[in-house]
Amino acid sequence: MPLQVKRLLLVFAIFIGIMLVLKYVLTPDSWREYGPYRGNAIGEIASQQAKFVQKESCADCHDSIAEIKSLGEHINLQCEICHGPGYQHVDDENFKMEITKNNALCLRCHTMNAASPKNIIKQIDAIEHNEGEECITCHNPHQPWL
Amino acid sequence: MDKIQSLYEALTKVDGFIYPNELALNWDMLIVMYPYITGLVAGAFILASLNRVFDIKALRPTYELSLLTALSFMLVATMPLITHLGQPLRFYEMLITPHLTSAMAIFGFVYLWYLMVVLLLEIWFDYRYDMVIWSREKKGFMKFFYKALTLWVSDTSPESRKTDEKIGYFITVVGIPSAFLLHGYVGFIFGSIKANPWWSTVMMPVIFLFSAMVSGIALVMFIYMVVTYLRKQKIDMNALDTIAKYLFYILIIDFTLESLDQIHRIYEADESFDILKILVRGKLFFTFFIMQIGVGVVIPLATLGFLQFKKPRVRIRKLIYWIISICVLVGIFYMRWNVVIGGQLFSKSFYGFTSYKVNLIGGSDVTLSLLWFIVPFFILAFLLWLLPPWKKAPPIEIPED
Numbered sequence: 209m210p211l212q213v214k215r216l217l218l219v220f221a222i223f224i225g226i227m228l229v230l231k232y233v234l235t236p237d238s239w240r241e242y243g244p245y246r247g248n249a250i251g252e253i254a255s256q257q258a259k260f261v262q263k264e265s266c267a268d269c270h271d272s273i274a275e276i277k278s279l280g281e282h283i284n285l286q287c288e289i290c291h292g293p294g295y296q297h298v299d300d301e302n303f304k305m306e307i308t309k310n311n312a313l314c315l316r317c318h319t320m321n322a323a324s325p326k327n328i329i330k331q332i333d334a335i336e337h338n339e340g341e342e343c344i345t346c347h348n349p350h351q352p353w354l
Numbered sequence: 355m356d357k358i359q360s361l362y363e364a365l366t367k368v369d370g371f372i373y374p375n376e377l378a379l380n381w382d383m384l385i386v387m388y389p390y391i392t393g394l395v396a397g398a399f400i401l402a403s404l405n406r407v408f409d410i411k412a413l414r415p416t417y418e419l420s421l422l423t424a425l426s427f428m429l430v431a432t433m434p435l436i437t438h439l440g441q442p443l444r445f446y447e448m449l450i451t452p453h454l455t456s457a458m459a460i461f462g463f464v465y466l467w468y469l470m471v472v473l474l475l476e477i478w479f480d481y482r483y484d485m486v487i488w489s490r491e492k493k494g495f496m497k498f499f500y501k502a503l504t505l506w507v508s509d510t511s512p513e514s515r516k517t518d519e520k521i522g523y524f525i526t527v528v529g530i531p532s533a534f535l536l537h538g539y540v541g542f543i544f545g546s547i548k549a550n551p552w553w554s555t556v557m558m559p560v561i562f563l564f565s566a567m568v569s570g571i572a573l574v575m576f577i578y579m580v581v582t583y584l585r586k587q588k589i590d591m592n593a594l595d596t597i598a599k600y601l602f603y604i605l606i607i608d609f610t611l612e613s614l615d616q617i618h619r620i621y622e623a624d625e626s627f628d629i630l631k632i633l634v635r636g637k638l639f640f641t642f643f644i645m646q647i648g649v650g651v652v653i654p655l656a657t658l659g660f661l662q663f664k665k666p667r668v669r670i671r672k673l674i675y676w677i678i679s680i681c682v683l684v685g686i687f688y689m690r691w692n693v694v695i696g697g698q699l700f701s702k703s704f705y706g707f708t709s710y711k712v713n714l715i716g717g718s719d720v721t722l723s724l725l726w727f728i729v730p731f732f733i734l735a736f737l738l739w740l741l742p743p744w745k746k747a748p749p750i751e752i753p754e755d
Contacts, residue, residue, distance in 0.1 A: 210509075210513075210514060210517045211507050211509055211514070212479075212482060212505070212507045212509065212514065212517070212518070213517070213521070215505040215506070215507050216475070216478075216505065219505060220470075223470075227449070227450075230446075230449075230450055231450040231451075234446065234447075234450045235450050235451060236447075236451075239451055243455075244451070244453045244455055244456075244459075
């Protein structure tokens with residue numbers, strides 16, 4: 209075998225060797241446990257702290273708001289839909305929650321949209337329905353019909 | 355991908371009815387660059403093999419140049435993908451967890467085979483003798499560098515050169531199907547998506563392949579002219595005419611295949627045809643009819659066809675070739691654009707369109723695409739400095755027996 213071919217084969221052998229070592233060292237532990245992805249990823253995602261804590265935990269302290277809310281049409285909405293994730297606020301009340309007062313908040317759900325059924329969610333034409341005023345001057349966000 | 359602030363803003367991008375996940379294009383301009391650059395590699399390589407395997411002597415002056423061009427574009431071919439994914443630091447995970455279960459994952463194998471086994475080896479065998487000679491002439495670091503490149507083999511005997519020649523020839527022979535594989539593969543990625551009528555056709559790999567050849571040949575033609583100009587050398591008109599001739603032939607095949615595909619579509623006129631018709635006449639009018647067909651095909655075909663019969667003076671011919679090579683390069687870019695972007699503009703409900711705006715300033719996709727198109731030219735400049743084809747020893751004659 210000619211010398212240059214021998215050298216080349218040697219280089220290829222070294223290259224493949226290095227790749228194999230790297231593959232051995234760097235391949236994540238649980239790769240291919242269930243398929244071509246990291247099996248551990250499922251556990252890692254599951255163990256992340258939940259950022260949303262559900263409306264029941266808000267009711268512990270904000271019982272009056274929870275109560276008026278439970279009387280209105282927004283009964284089924286999570287508080288955190290409008291106020292943002294609450295995991296920090298629940299532990300530390302000084303951590304401010306978001307309070308959004310602009311109309312875009314309400315219009316996210318109530319704007320005219322051909323794709324969502326009108327009998328399930330009421331929709332208004334944002335341009336015609338009391339243009340130029342804030343929704344919350346007439347509707348209480350916690351109990352829209354006051 | 356662009357961020358959409360509100361439903362109202364989103365609706366301004368939409369015509370008719372579309373599904374929510376079709377609003378923003380997931381594959382932006384970087385994915386246009388990917389088949390474009392890979393195509394340039396495959397095309398440049400095939401031009402080199404025309405000289406070596408099919409023994410077209412006139413193409414000899416561009417042999418090394420085409421190989422080095424192919425290599426410099428090959429080195430960045432994956433970059434558009436990696437930057438588009440947005441996790442460049444995880445790229446190595448792809449290499450250490452190979453698997454055969456997805457068409458996309460096969461690219462790792464195709465790429466590695468083509469780069470390591472075909473391009474690098476062919477260039478190495480081609481330059482081995484010269485690198486030994488250069489390592490003797492140079493001093494200091496460069497001496498060491500060339501020595502390292504030769505893998506410390508300093509054999510310059512005629513036998514060793516003959517071995518180089520034979521192995522190099524063998525690799526080129528293997529390289530042709532590999533180049534076909536490389537770009538056929540890229541076409542397959544699009545052609546195999548059955549949910550998208552604009553992409554889903556068995557012709558796609560073949561069309562991609564021929565358009566790759568067209569663009570690669572045009573690129574080498576362009577680079578050859580620029581490099582000889584910068585070196586203040588006389589250009590080999592015979593080589594240039596031959597390249598132009600092959601460009602002409604392959605452009606004809608490419609255009610025929612593409613027309614065949616379109617005619618087939620038009621005649622079949624299945625349920626997707628109406629929307630594709632509106633797409634091509636509307637949103638793709640400029641990029642399809644004007645850029646891809648007009649600039650990329652009609653002008654070059656007419657000019658090159660004319661040149662086959664009547665040859666004007668050298669100076670004018672040079673200018674024509676130079677302009678034609680740019681036209682073809684632009685045309686093929688828009689061909690990739692029409693495939694990648696066009697395929698995402700219409701709704702798979704066939705009832706509506708979304709739109710795609712390139713933000714020229716501040717758009718990361720455009721900036722990065724430009725970057726990945728410019729970097730190969732710098733790599734090429736470096737390679738030409740390191741391995742100048744014009745300083746090579748004349749090839750050794752192998753007696754026929």
